Amino acid sequence: MTRPLAIGIAGLGTVGAGVMTVLRDNADLISARAGRAIAVTAVSARDRTRDRGVSVAGLRWYDDPVALAADPGVDVIVECIGGSEGPARALVEAALAAGRPVVTANKALMATHGAALAALAEQRGVPLAFEAAVAGGIPAIKAIREGLAANRLSRVTGILNGTCNYILTSMREKGREFAEALAEAQRLGYAEADPAMDVDGTDAAHKLAILAALAFGRPVAFGDVHVEGIRGVSALDIRLADDLGYRIKLLGIARCGENGISTRVHPCMVPAAHPIAHVDGVFNAVVAEGDFVGRVVLEGRGAGAGPTGSAVVADLIDIARGRHTPVWGAAEAALQPVATVPMSAHSGPYYLRLMVVDRPGVIADVTGVLRDHGISLESMIQRGRSPAEAVAVVLVTHECGEAAMSAALERIAALDAVLEPPAVIRIESL
């Protein structure tokens, strides 16, 4: 029997401990599928004494994670520290430079420095694998890069952040407040070390940039992704969406058309009948559309120790088997440059919810502004009647341009009778 593949893991938090648990509990089937045993021989973490539910006894211990890259008894580095800079980046660079295969769960690193790291990995002829980085346990990277490799993909859409999906689901189903739902997601190990990365949409944007690069065969600059998070989504809008036959989801949407690639992450109204509307809790979904395959829908757990451990270990089995696909699906020299389509070029229907003074002429003023900007209305609902208090008015538009909508909103927000900043959510027909 071939000697075991020796693994060095840096970072023993949710993901690192999850990887060790999967390797321990499924050791027999993993070695059968890998063709050899996969054994952790070295680790780097901060606290030697912490109980992680897995034993680190007998493993070489490094206080400095970058030193793992130089351990001659380690064949593959598994990076589970996180962050696009600092020790995670230094370790991955050092390992690749030393010709060591790397498996990482780090989407921030791959979205920000993936192009350079892919070039380094290619130059050294070593694998750089990152299945856990996108949609956790869903084999989204393998599906898009390998399973759909025969297709020209036109669009990839996803629920890509488990924490946000958990919060939105919990607000809708249990009437929870935002802060309470976020605390629960943190307790369950779904959230990033800094949960602002989740709720402000950055984490989903990292994953979308990676998916777009895989789907369209070229690295996507992270700064080109349009990003909005879920802090502005209120319980009222969640209820009104239900009444209108929609669910509110934080989606990542990447398209490749004649004018180039557009990538955006923001809350969306999704028709309640669409399968993605029923992907709830920590579950993620990835929908890909290809010219020969048609639509492919993948759903599964996007965060947590078990799902991410599953994805990391699948990458380790590929490495043990000698399966090695270039990071973006094709060698660097074959990647095609493509133009970026800005958010200002977007068009679609919009949901607007205004809190207004209930008096004659207010709706006429609002619709007058929409008329001036060439925006046509599909429907309008006023909830309640109260001359003393603000009332909610919901407007649903026909398809209109983002630039016209932004200009109209500025004028609507400035009207005396409009008491709060308008809530705006884009409607996606999918």
Ligand SMILES: NC(=O)c1ccc[n+]([C@@H]2O[C@H](COP(=O)([O-])OP(=O)(O)OC[C@H]3O[C@@H](n4cnc5c(N)ncnc54)[C@H](O)[C@@H]3O)[C@@H](O)[C@H]2O)c1
């Ligand atoms: N939690 C999830 O569900 C999930 C899912 C997919 C991907 N990820 C990604 O996996 C990575 C790890 O996430 P996590 O949730 O396990 O985070 P975590 O905070 O639970 O674990 C990170 C660990 O790294 C350790 N660490 C930090 N600096 C270190 C250093 N200099 N040397 C050694 N160890 C150090 C920390 O002590 C901590 O134990 C991140 O890139 C994250 O984005 C997480």
Ligand SMILES: N[C@@H](CCO)C(=O)O
């Ligand atoms: N914080 C991330 C972890 C998975 O990448 C999420 O909530 O989806």
Ligand code: NA
């Ligand atoms: Na995945």
